[in-house]
Amino acid sequence: MQVKTFYQLSHDELFSILKTRVAVFVVEQACAYQEIDEVDRAADTHHVFLIKQGEVQAYARCYKPQSNTSAIGRVLVSPECRGKGVAQTLMTRAIEACHAHYGAQPIKIAAQTYLTQFYQSLGFVPCGEAYLEDGIEHIDMILR
Numbered sequence: 001m002q003v004k005t006f007y008q009l010s011h012d013e014l015f016s017i018l019k020t021r022v023a024v025f026v027v028e029q030a031c032a033y034q035e036i037d038e039v040d041r042a043a044d045t046h047h048v049f050l051i052k053q054g055e056v057q058a059y060a061r062c063y064k065p066q067s068n069t070s071a072i073g074r075v076l077v078s079p080e081c082r083g084k085g086v087a088q089t090l091m092t093r094a095i096e097a098c099h100a101h102y103g104a105q106p107i108k109i110a111a112q113t114y115l116t117q118f119y120q121s122l123g124f125v126p127c128g129e130a131y132l133e134d135g136i137e138h139i140d141m142i143l144r
Contacts, residue, residue, distance in 0.1 A: 020056035070102040
């Protein structure tokens, strides 16, 4: 897994990441929304990713939405890599990146509810009720 800021990404890495994010979040999940946003290029955003043979196999972005928390979002594993432990490795590396770049503070995620048990296995706990975001049920979770 690599961790880079927006400006450290090569053109090919950035293209592969954005192509895969759109394929998963817009096409596969049938959600028409502004997938690429200003968080992507913020100076304190870190992109955690695994690319093999030019294809993104796993991706997450780490950022700091508030002064007292960090966040992990846009978590994905490519369809061909699902169920092979890649998500566990990705999230472990993303948590490490948050701690390394933002300090030992709580990490928030907006998890799709069907993945609640997976995130709980990493130490995240639900905080609040489930809600719909872009037609998909989510729940906010936090790792303290």
